Amino acid sequence: MRRAALVGAGVSKFGVRKASYRDLIWEAGKACFDSMPGVKPRDVEGLVVGSVMPERTAFQSHISSLAAEALGIRPSALSARTEHMCASGTVGIRYAYAFIAAGLADLVMVLGVEKLTAPTGEEAILNMGTGVDREWEAPFGLTAPPCFALAAQRHMAEYGTTEEQLAMVGVKNHNHAAKNPNAHFNKGATLDQVLCSRMIATPLRLFMCSPITDGAAAVLIASEERARTLTDKPVWIRGTGQALDGFQLTSLHADYARWPALDRAARAAYTMAGVGPREVDVAEVHDCFAIAELIACEELGFCGKGEAGPFVAAGRSDYGGEVVVNPRGGLIGCGHPLGATGVAQAAEIFVQLRDEAGARQVPAAAIGLTHNNSGMGEHVVMIYGRDRA
Amino acid sequence: MTYLRAVDPFPLESADDTKLHEFYRSLASGRLVTTRCLQCRTTAWPPRGFCGECASDRFEWVDLPGEGTIHAFTVQEAGLPAGFDGPRVFAILKVGGHRVFAALVNADMAALGIGQRVRLAPLRVADDPKGNARWLPAFTTA
Numbered sequence: 214m215r216r217a218a219l220v221g222a223g224v225s226k227f228g229v230r231k232a233s234y235r236d237l238i239w240e241a242g243k244a245c246f247d248s249m250p251g252v253k254p255r256d257v258e259g260l261v262v263g264s265v266m267p268e269r270t271a272f273q274s275h276i277s278s279l280a281a282e283a284l285g286i287r288p289s290a291l292s293a294r295t296e297h298m299c300a301s302g303t304v305g306i307r308y309a310y311a312f313i314a315a316g317l318a319d320l321v322m323v324l325g326v327e328k329l330t331a332p333t334g335e336e337a338i339l340n341m342g343t344g345v346d347r348e349w350e351a352p353f354g355l356t357a358p359p360c361f362a363l364a365a366q367r368h369m370a371e372y373g374t375t376e377e378q379l380a381m382v383g384v385k386n387h388n389h390a391a392k393n394p395n396a397h398f399n400k401g402a403t404l405d406q407v408l409c410s411r412m413i414a415t416p417l418r419l420f421m422c423s424p425i426t427d428g429a430a431a432v433l434i435a436s437e438e439r440a441r442t443l444t445d446k447p448v449w450i451r452g453t454g455q456a457l458d459g460f461q462l463t464s465l466h467a468d469y470a471r472w473p474a475l476d477r478a479a480r481a482a483y484t485m486a487g488v489g490p491r492e493v494d495v496a497e498v499h500d501c502f503a504i505a506e507l508i509a510c511e512e513l514g515f516c517g518k519g520e521a522g523p524f525v526a527a528g529r530s531d532y533g534g535e536v537v538v539n540p541r542g543g544l545i546g547c548g549h550p551l552g553a554t555g556v557a558q559a560a561e562i563f564v565q566l567r568d569e570a571g572a573r574q575v576p577a578a579a580i581g582l583t584h585n586n587s588g589m590g591e592h593v594v595m596i597y598g599r600d601r602a
Numbered sequence: 603m604t605y606l607r608a609v610d611p612f613p614l615e616s617a618d619d620t621k622l623h624e625f626y627r628s629l630a631s632g633r634l635v636t637t638r639c640l641q642c643r644t645t646a647w648p649p650r651g652f653c654g655e656c657a658s659d660r661f662e663w664v665d666l667p668g669e670g671t672i673h674a675f676t677v678q679e680a681g682l683p684a685g686f687d688g689p690r691v692f693a694i695l696k697v698g699g700h701r702v703f704a705a706l707v708n709a710d711m712a713a714l715g716i717g718q719r720v721r722l723a724p725l726r727v728a729d730d731p732k733g734n735a736r737w738l739p740a741f742t743t744a
Contacts, residue, residue, distance in 0.1 A: 339609060339683040348613040349648045352727070352738050353705035354678075354686030362676035363694060370674075370716060412716075414678040414692075462694065463647060463701040469694070471676060 216601065217313040218440040218447030221249030221433035222560035227548045228397045230427040234328040235283050235544040237243025241324060241429035241553070242284040249433055251443050252320070254284050257433070259291030259321035261309050262308045262389040263301035263552035270331045280324055288576040290318035295552075298344040299501065301325065302430070302555025303585035303593040309434045310450055325556035326429035337425050344588065346461050357501060357588075358422060360462060362414035364589055365504035368470035369416065371519065371543075374507065376416050378522030380407040382503035383420040385531055386539050390538075390546025392572040397426045397548030422501035430557035434464050437601075448569045452596040456482030459590040470519075475512035475584070475592035483514075490514030493596075494578040495565045496600070497558035499586045500543040509584050510538065513594070537575045540565065557587040559595065566599040611685060612727050616734045621651040624663050629737045630725050634668050635696070637661040647700035655722035669744060670697035674703060675706070675714055702739075706718055710743045719744035 225237050225243025232240070246252065262280045266274045276294045281287070291312050295305040302325035309321040328338055344352040345360065368374045387402035402420050410419040440447040456477040458465050462491055466473055490513055498513070500506035507521035515536050516524040524530060530538035541547055541561040544554060562581035564570040579599045586592045615626035628635040637649040641658035647666070652659050675693040682688050691706040691714065706714075707723055725740035 228737055335684040336609070338681060339611070339685070340682050342611065350703055352612045352683055353692065353703075353740070354611075355692060355703075355705075356681070356683060358681055359676045359678045359690075359692040362678070363674045363692065366674045366676055412679045413681050414676045416676075419680075461648070462703045467673075467701065 216437040218449045219563045220435045220443045222563035224430040227428035237429035241362045241431040245431035257286045259318045260307040261323045263295045263305040263325035265551040270328045298587035300585040300587035301552040319436040324431040325553035327552045358414040361502035362417045364469040374522040378526045379503040381526045382506045383407040386543040388540025388543040396542045423501045423544035423549035426550045428550035428553045430553045448566045449535035449598045451598040452482040452486030454478035455593045465590045478592040478594045482594040482596045489512045493582045495575040496582040498584040540573045558583040634666045635663045638664045666698045670695045672718045704741045707740045
């Protein structure tokens, strides 16, 4: 199997954007090509686009071809769209990686894009219900917030996790986002602000939730041979894992505060990378809701099971702690344009491991991890290294 | 809004539309049923037309109790989809050895708690586009 590395990355401004679906593709593509001046669109052999619901928000399918044309890419080895709900971006990265590792392509772009705020705010939330089961869950009005709220309720009942500890995730990630000009939110937040924000689904308040956001992100992935000709600072793909517990809520682990699929995906990625959780310097984890970051820290092995509340409250997942979790601001601070999220996570690890993250730089970051999930039952983990190993 | 009226958030439940029609027919008469695989005898929830254990597609309908207890619940106050009002109670229930997801309708909010008893309360929702009645397997506090 051949090695592969990120050689370029770029992100659009995330937010409620006065921009079309195609505008967002142009913005992320431009930022990505700008990061890798040696590559022109015609040099890119493949394109994978992570995008969840353009049929509803842009009344558009045939997405990879649209994006290829918009960016001047003429795919000769790979062209595909991934729809895997909130994990679509990272699933796209895995496809690109597999093609490169197999020798079927040398340079592939993975782009994630979502125009979630169209056509109306009312429909935006209704559209999110397409990610849960249409027959057994969504007809009751179920969308993501109550799913994760159920996990939070079980985590509080099982481990004594408190609302203040959940709120600390919101404080940390909003404050990180204040240093990220591309984030949806730039004002930061205090513990009082988070705890006094509007209740969404008990116990999750507004500032503990990711917002509905427009945005796009792109990365360029190259084979080792091609990467060496393009840059002195490739960011190596060291490991990857993906695992499924189930789709419907009732297929998951009975206590909902335990996500065995994430444990399995993480173990697969760590084994492949030859590193353990203690060696991870910087992690972009899927904090669609504060409880998700707590459970992710546990299942990824950053702390023990049930200990994530005190772990985050003590600052152990912040600058100066054992691992910096969500330096770009996470989904809570940056927003969560579904298909773009996994790619934006990879873009953050790209700048962190190249020591190019500016005000957000994690000192001496050498190993980075991304965790992207689609619902509570499916998890995708990537591990990146500054060194090839 | 004309545009939103085109969106139907409920399943198509008639015999013409789903192999699981019997579930909805029973629900309309107040019974909670599910499928049992005729080959490996696994009882599923929710009902299914293909057995994920043994790959059989032959099944029979069996009754589940119309009551259970709350395993986890949340009250959603804001951010509900268009057409759904809050506060809305979502719960994972324990029913006859299965975990069942449902909304609790007309719930006694003061009685909500892990372990609280609940009972089936079939909920009639908008008819399908052909005018057939539709029901959802909602529960309420006992």
